[in-house]
Amino acid sequence: MRVLGIETSCDETGIAIYDGQRGLLAHVLHSQVALHAEYGGVVPELASRDHVRKVLPLLRQVMTLADTRAADIQGVAYTAGPGLVGALLVGAAIGRSLAWAWGVPAVAIHHMEGHLLAPLLEEDPPDFPFVALLVSGGHTQLVRVDGVGRYHILGESLDDAAGEAFDKTAKLLGLGYPGGPALARLAASGNPQRFHFPRPMTNRPGLDFSFSGLKTQVVKSVKQHQAVPAHPCAHGTWASSATAPGVALPPASMQSCPADDQARADIAYAFQEAVVDTLAIKCQRALRETGLQRLVVSGGVSANTVLRERLRDMTHEMGAQVYYPRLEFCTDNGAMIAYAGYQRLRAGQAEPLAFSAVPRWSMNDLTPP
Numbered sequence: 001m002r003v004l005g006i007e008t009s010c011d012e013t014g015i016a017i018y019d020g021q022r023g024l025l026a027h028v029l030h031s032q033v034a035l036h037a038e039y040g041g042v043v044p045e046l047a048s049r050d051h052v053r054k055v056l057p058l059l060r061q062v063m064t065l066a067d068t069r070a071a072d073i074q075g076v077a078y079t080a081g082p083g084l085v086g087a088l089l090v091g092a093a094i095g096r097s098l099a100w101a102w103g104v105p106a107v108a109i110h111h112m113e114g115h116l117l118a119p120l121l122e123e124d125p126p127d128f129p130f131v132a133l134l135v136s137g138g139h140t141q142l143v144r145v146d147g148v149g150r151y152h153i154l155g156e157s158l159d160d161a162a163g164e165a166f167d168k169t170a171k172l173l174g175l176g177y178p179g180g181p182a183l184a185r186l187a188a189s190g191n192p193q194r195f196h197f198p199r200p201m202t203n204r205p206g207l208d209f210s211f212s213g214l215k216t217q218v219v220k221s222v223k224q225h226q227a228v229p230a231h232p233c234a235h236g237t238w239a240s241s242a243t244a245p246g247v248a249l250p251p252a253s254m255q256s257c258p259a260d261d262q263a264r265a266d267i268a269y270a271f272q273e274a275v276v277d278t279l280a281i282k283c284q285r286a287l288r289e290t291g292l293q294r295l296v297v298s299g300g301v302s303a304n305t306v307l308r309e310r311l312r313d314m315t316h317e318m319g320a321q322v323y324y325p326r327l328e329f330c331t332d333n334g335a336m337i338a339y340a341g342y343q344r345l346r347a348g349q350a351e352p353l354a355f356s357a358v359p360r361w362s363m364n365d366l367t368p369p
């Protein structure tokens, strides 16, 4: 079975074709990073319009790359949620319409199920059951996975997602959007001895997370190391954010960044360590509590090198194994949606002749195909 997958839940337009016999045939991606950069974050309406512009040219491109004609496609999968409602509606409308026009079934995919199954696209995929750590811009979750659609959320963030914490902290440090990779680069030149931030919620039982307090620690450290009292950041991110439609400005007290470049790097280092350590501690706990030996890590933050290494060491010490998607499939992409769609379509799942976007959607509500 050959499946077309469409991902438009946020700021990447991703399209891919997955074939049950031959694997992933092709995937293409257009990132809107440049479009949103001047606003310091994703502007939902601009995102939807750009998906509208890009989705058909990308579709033609992926069909050519996969040497596939419309008649070869036997099912269409599209991300139906969670995400930005306007952005989701673009992919859902196009996906459902193509399936109708081509006379093939369509299936609505949960974005996080796409992330969760992404490591199964790799050469040596994990067997079920496994524990999955999903760390993206919108979610931080530990999930017990017993099969496709058999998910049990073990713990999740009670406030900010890990990626969101990276992005907000990067802003506080005067870095551009998207903040995660920029902060990771800055942290590489940080002094490990200078700051230490707490590992939130690790000293009590349970597998939930909380990352919003770390931001307060960062604000405090930034203030202590400012050459001049709060001023619009010289790095320019606040100035441009102020003009962005729909992008909330942080409180005035946060609209500054440390003048001292070394202090910024040192804070970035301490922040990254706190997040990575916290995630590693909770993953270890999840493996112990479930008695499982396989950990799958996926979502944008799983591209973080320090996190990947830390989890590799931690699982190695436990005699367990960790699995990641290749770097380009850590962040949003069409391949993971095509793959999740293939898994559900081949089991006979299909949507009626209607579509909807589901901006808020818990993985606990998913059922096996």
Ligand code: KG4
Residues within 6 Å of the ligand: 010, 135, 136, 137, 138, 139, 162, 163, 164, 166, 167, 178, 179, 180, 181, 184, 299, 300, 301, 302, 303, 304, 305, 330, 331, 332
């Ligand atoms: O999965 P994703 O592409 O989109 C969502 O579903 O949210 O994840 C994007 C998130 C952003 O918050 C971004 O800053 C973060 O992943 N991210 C990183 C890195 N690369 C992306 N965070 C830390 N280190 C990275 N190298």
Ligand code: ZN
Residues within 6 Å of the ligand: 111, 115, 136, 137, 299, 300, 331, 332
């Ligand atoms: Zn994502």
